Amino acid sequence: MRFITPRRNNDTRKVVRLGCIGSYQLGVCSNGFATEKQVTSSTINNVKINFRTGKELK
Template sequence: MPVKYNVTERKNLQDPQAAPKFYASAKADGEVNLKSLSKEIAGGSTTVSDTDVLAVLNDLIKVVSRHLADGKIVKLGDFGNFQVSISSDGAETAAKVTSSLIRNNKINFRPGADLRDMLSTLKYEKYSR
């Protein structure tokens, strides 16, 4: 199934006099939650139940959160890597940089080879209502 996209008009904020241009923007087509993923994973196996898979995935979230909070890179093999990144306000000297200048944080995900390969083979389809 192809990835759907909308067409959106955007102004050039660096050149307000320029004519707006139109861009493709990915459109989500539904969602999949942890419970349905666990059922799907269990369906491909004869030895584990969806409840067992869900329990493992819930524990994975807990331990990944704990290790990220400890400043570690979490490497999940072919799935990819997670790492916390921060942004801060600047200071005049290195000595003046403290945690009080940190204004934002986020989790970066770097996909593994299989997910990167999937991106190179995606098909696209314009979303129509």
């Protein structure tokens, strides 16, 4: 399966819109840390792609 990525988006708070297809947003789960520097790839527990279908696909 190919994913359509219109641009690189590393900010997990932003929604990437794919026109009439829908949109997606990343969800990341990790333990709580005081600073960003303490967070590494090994401290991330789970990553999800939250996809919401557009009106045309419903």
